[in-house]
Amino acid sequence: MGGLKPYIASIPKTEIHLHVEACVSSVSYHQLMDKYDIPHDSKSDKLIDFSKIKSLKSMLESFYFVQSFFREPADFLFVAKDVVEYARRNNIYYIEAFASPSMVLNRGLISFDGMFENLIAGFDDARKNVGVDVRLIVDVSRSFGLENAMKNLDLLIAFLKRTRIDTILGIGLGGQEIGHPCADYEAVFAKARNEGLHVVSHAGEEVGPESIWDAIKLLHSERIGHGTSAIMDPALMEHLKETQLPLEICPTSNVITKKYVKRYSKHPIRALFDYGINVTVNTDDPVLFSVDLNDEYDNVATELEFSQAEINQLIRNNLMATFMPEKAKQARLKKLNKQLLD
Numbered sequence: 505m506g507g508l509k510p511y512i513a514s515i516p517k518t519e520i521h522l523h524v525e526a527c528v529s530s531v532s533y534h535q536l537m538d539k540y541d542i543p544h545d546s547k548s549d550k551l552i553d554f555s556k557i558k559s560l561k562s563m564l565e566s567f568y569f570v571q572s573f574f575r576e577p578a579d580f581l582f583v584a585k586d587v588v589e590y591a592r593r594n595n596i597y598y599i600e601a602f603a604s605p606s607m608v609l610n611r612g613l614i615s616f617d618g619m620f621e622n623l624i625a626g627f628d629d630a631r632k633n634v635g636v637d638v639r640l641i642v643d644v645s646r647s648f649g650l651e652n653a654m655k656n657l658d659l660l661i662a663f664l665k666r667t668r669i670d671t672i673l674g675i676g677l678g679g680q681e682i683g684h685p686c687a688d689y690e691a692v693f694a695k696a697r698n699e700g701l702h703v704v705s706h707a708g709e710e711v712g713p714e715s716i717w718d719a720i721k722l723l724h725s726e727r728i729g730h731g732t733s734a735i736m737d738p739a740l741m742e743h744l745k746e747t748q749l750p751l752e753i754c755p756t757s758n759v760i761t762k763k764y765v766k767r768y769s770k771h772p773i774r775a776l777f778d779y780g781i782n783v784t785v786n787t788d789d790p791v792l793f794s795v796d797l798n799d800e801y802d803n804v805a806t807e808l809e810f811s812q813a814e815i816n817q818l819i820r821n822n823l824m825a826t827f828m829p830e831k832a833k834q835a836r837l838k839k840l841n842k843q844l845l846d
């Protein structure tokens with residue numbers, strides 16, 4: 505470890521754009537494949553060649569493949585365990601993570617309640633025993649149409665009414681952005697907001713700035729997932745600066761899916777930050793992209809010349825962009841300011 509990496513690793517952090525299914529370790533894959541008698545080479549820890557991922561479409565294919573290993577509700581305990589392990593490895597004490605029920609429900613083996621009861625059981629245990637707090641955002645998904653997204657929201661509302669669990673904070677819109685505009689999901693987001701749920705949306709990852717405008721104006725997203733294409737629209741840049749609406753930037757993910765970012769050193773996070781936009785750093789899919797949060801901050805420092813003071817600002821931005829209750833957030837900020845070396 506050189507440069508800022510040991511310092512970054514030493515700072516307790518938060519993360520707000522992470523998909524739980526993309527945190528599952530190869531050890532867990534092996535165990536699940538053994539459990540279901542799926543033939544595999546148990547000596548290889550590279551079960552799936554994620555280096556083939558070259559676009560959002562191929563990333564989603566890998567994502568669905570990974571999900572096919574979950575065949576009974578308790579399998580989601582593996583997912584929870586690996587998310588917590590990822591958090592501990594990166595000195596993360598608080599995560600707001602997406603969980604995507606669509607493919608799981610479409611396979612018909614696991615119910616919405618079965619999936620979330622197990623994830624939450626795993627995360628409750630981690631909160632009590634290891635001090636890692638993982639909250640969830642249900643990705644209603646834009647890949648399977650309005651009816652499917654509305655069904656996911658209705659299942660969530662019923663689940664929350666029944667259990668009164670506060671681990672799930674709201675809904676998000678993930679999946680294939682091309683051909684599935686935010687505008688199609690206006691009714692889902694309006695209903696979620698009416699229920700008092702937080703709402704966030706992936707936008708501007710593989711579609712231009714118009715997708716980000718829609719996420720803001722039509723969905724009233726409280727944060728934008730990625731938002732990379734904002735750099736192409738000066739009026740949007742100005743709006744984002746003025747409102748300080750947080751962007752959940754995932755640099756490695758954008759470099760690998762190759763839509764608007766050709767090289768790490770050309771990632772617009774540098775220009776967005778310099779303009780005064782509220783940007784945060786996240787990993788999106790750590791196992792699929794083979795990146796940890798500590799690496800991601802380190803890459804931003806080395807490839808995009810973020811100074812230690814600027815890295816500190818990114819870490820602060822991430823905490824302030826969480827949906828943590830205001831009192832807890834301010835207490836955490838006070839603590840963080842003592843830990844950061846400016």
Ligand SMILES: [Zn+2]
Nearest residue numbers: 678706729788
């Ligand atoms: Zn994402």
